[in-house]
Amino acid sequence: MNYEGQICRGPMERSSFMLPVEVGCAYNGCKFCTLFKHLKYRELPMEQIEEELKRVSTVGGNPRTVFLGDGNAFGLSTEKLLAIIERVHVHFPGCEGIHMDATVTDISRKSDEDLRRLYEAGVRHLYLGIESGLDDVLAFMNKDHTLEQAYRQIDRMREAGLIYDAHFMTGIAGKGRGIENAEYTAEFFNRTRPSRMINFSMFLHERAALYEEIQKGTFRPADELENLIEERRLLELLKPWGQEVLYDGFHDMIEFRVRGKLPKDKESMLARLDERIAVEKPGLTAFVK
Structure with a gap:
């Protein structure tokens, strides 16, 4: 796997195959974070993503779960995510769930129909960096959401069937x-x-x-x-x-x-x-x- 930066994902994803779909984090503004500061954010081309899928499937890889990296893969457009997911299922027919990190703002930018389509395509767990239950702390740390916004977007993703996981x-x-x-x-x-x-x-x-x-x-x-x-x-x-x-x-x-x-x-x-x-x-x- 060609990977730029430092791998950071929840420990519950240790058995998932990690598929890079972007470099860095599209937001990259949290005051405490240094994971992506040295990287210039960019989306990886479909050709590179497909090449990685072929490489793994050629040697017999057929993971049950796939984790899309890096910082906030859910921020990709719905159409690009659906295209990636379609290729995942072609190369990994045994895949039962596709997981990734997301921000509250990423969810807010997707319509209810987008969320439903992504769920139907196989997206399951979304990891949200909630960080704190105090609004003044979120503002000081330059998070991209308030608590009220988080409540609303978590309700929306749940209504679509997506599973909410929390970093704090x-x-x-x-x-x-x-x-x-x-x-x-x-x-x-x-x-x-x-x-x-x-x-x-x-x-x-x-x-x-x-x-x-x-x-x-x-x-x-x-x-x-x-x-x-x-x-x-x-x-x-x-x-x-x-x-x-x-x-x-x-x-x-x-x-x-x-x-x-x-x-x-x-x-x-x-x-x-x-x-x-x-x-x-x-x-x-x-x-x-």
Whole structure:
């Protein structure tokens, strides 16, 4: 596979075949993100996409699920997505679902008919970078949506049959706001009910625009202890919503990860967080790469 940049996708997609359909991210404006800053966004030509499909099918590849990369593949036009999906099914007749990242704005730009056609063609899971349940945090981080817009577009994609999965970040609200962010984010998730939840935790890098805010003193990063406490509070507040939910949480500074199925594993996940919180000591400093 010819791939430009850093591969970043939800851990639930580790068994999916990743098919690049674009380079970079069409939005590329989130203040905390550095994944695509060094890349010039462009759509890959159909000839290149078809060549990759042929390469894999020629050696016997016939994956059940395909993940379209990169940053927000759902932002491609409906017609191009349908053309790609048609070629996927030609080369991979066993494919049962096509998944990709999306933004709230990507969904808003597609009509109800577009969403329905994409579902009927085989699109299933869409991963949305929700990040936080606080509107002021979304605005500060230069996200492309408000909470009300997210509610509306998630309802629309669900009405079409598409499956909503969520990316979010503990620590994104900054030092001293972890519990507040946990409570509002839990409220958002209890209302929108994602089927998969990935907590990437706040990843700080000196090349991110957010680093300038840290230097100016307009953003104070939460340390890992506060991240752990925030994650615990969020999990504590999540309610069963009639379906099994896959949860995976990462932490940047420490080798610790909590994952499981909700609500079945909720108590054991909380217990693991309690154990780790007891190990961590107050006074940790923010870790900036």
